[in-house]
Amino acid sequence: MNMTVTPPAEPYLRVSATDKIYPSPHGEIVALSDINLDVQPGEFISIVGPSGCGKSTLMKCIAGLEDITSGSISVSGRPLAGPPDRMGVVFQRDVLLDWRTILDNVLLQAEFLGHSRAKYRDRAMQLLERFGLKGFENRHPWELSGGMRQRASICRALLCDPDLLLMDEPFGALDAMTRDDLNVELSRIWQGSNKTVIFITHSISEAVFLADRVVMMSRGPGRIVDVFDVDLPRPRPLSIRETEAFGVYAQRIRHHFAELGVIQE
């Protein structure tokens, strides 16, 4: 099993020997154990694993929302101190604000970052158009379907043109067809954007379909058990999932899940 990827000179994101331990009344809980991961600029990484494997914790650590117990995380060569610059995040729940219109929700990103709304208004409209939300900018979140809401939350994350996009099971709550749709859209938007994406999922096919590289995590303690490149041509149509090459990658992940006893092979 090839677990080491040739270390490149200057990774965009470097996680090294990172542990995250939570104290609890019943002793310590090791959420992350000895995580080592280098991510190249512009790379699309899928992190896949069963629930409880620490993948969301890892994302929160990279986002600067959680402190790590030991080890180090650096972005662009600088050790992390709080949330990195030029980062966008998307969660499983879209967390749009009900009292704001879709456009105002997207512009929230600029407001939080202390930029002027006026400067980003045109970009927000462009993003909404690219994600098929043209004409919905003045609607409220509750007037939109789950898929449209999640599209809006991706627009919000992309508004200030981040270098790093962190996505924590963003399509986990959507129905299968909407999910396929958004997989294709995300892939299309990402391609040629030069953005680094960390995409967390527990869907095997989603992980393979989107990624340049898949990171497989396991639980008890949360650790990386496998890393492999997905060498499939881009752009990838949905039908690529029926190809043999795709099947080999999916099988590799499924094998790990089976070893964990999460699924039966």
Added chain:
Amino acid sequence: MKNSFAAKLMRDNRSLDIVLVLLGTIALWEVGVRIFNPPAIILPAPSAIWAAFMQSPWVFIRNMLYTLSTTGIAFAISVALGVIMAVGIVQSKFLERTVYTLLIAVNSVPKVALAPLFVIWLGTGMASQLAVAVMLAIFPIVINTVLGLRSVDPDMLNLAKATRASKFDIIYKIRVPNALPSLFSGMKVGISFALVGAIVGEFVAGGRGLGFLVLTAQGQFDTTRVFVSLVLLGVMGTILFYAVDVMERVALPWHSSQRQPNA
């Protein structure tokens, strides 16, 4: 938003139900009194109550306006003070451990029993009545607002932190709007409590108001006038409650309780 406010009110025929049930009750009451003919000191007929009102309408209306103003002022003080306290409690661990703890403890005391104390402190008159009314109304407002300010989706806060939102932005762009529905449900309880407080205040420190009228009519065994005051209090309570309800609908068109089922 295709339909107007009035249309929305008519759509759920709850208002119609209320009117029909009330009219039915009054009719049954009138018929019952005429058939069984109880002494007027026990139960006067609705027609007699109406006649007593028409005999001196301005006395009743003047006193009603007095009670209304006490209630309104007390309610306004409770909302303003309650929101400030709630924001303070959520923002400061110290205030949470002192003021909030005290509030929760005092809330379990039957506060009406404290009314006579205010008469000793503040004398008879409006100040005492206001104090009693505020004391009753402020609790549901503070407690609901605190809950609302706290009940923000943790991922929303994560998003804000990841985007380096300022503390000010987190309060005024997330927490406060998020708390408005809770504030309004606190206000709906609060407005009723303010009215109760105003009446209790008039009972113990009265001189004017519908509560005072009830007390004096009772002293004269004039049951009919007691009922006139009670009916007016009922009408007032209902109008006040719906006034807050209308305010909520205007202020929070986005809130789920206001949406049409298929929106």
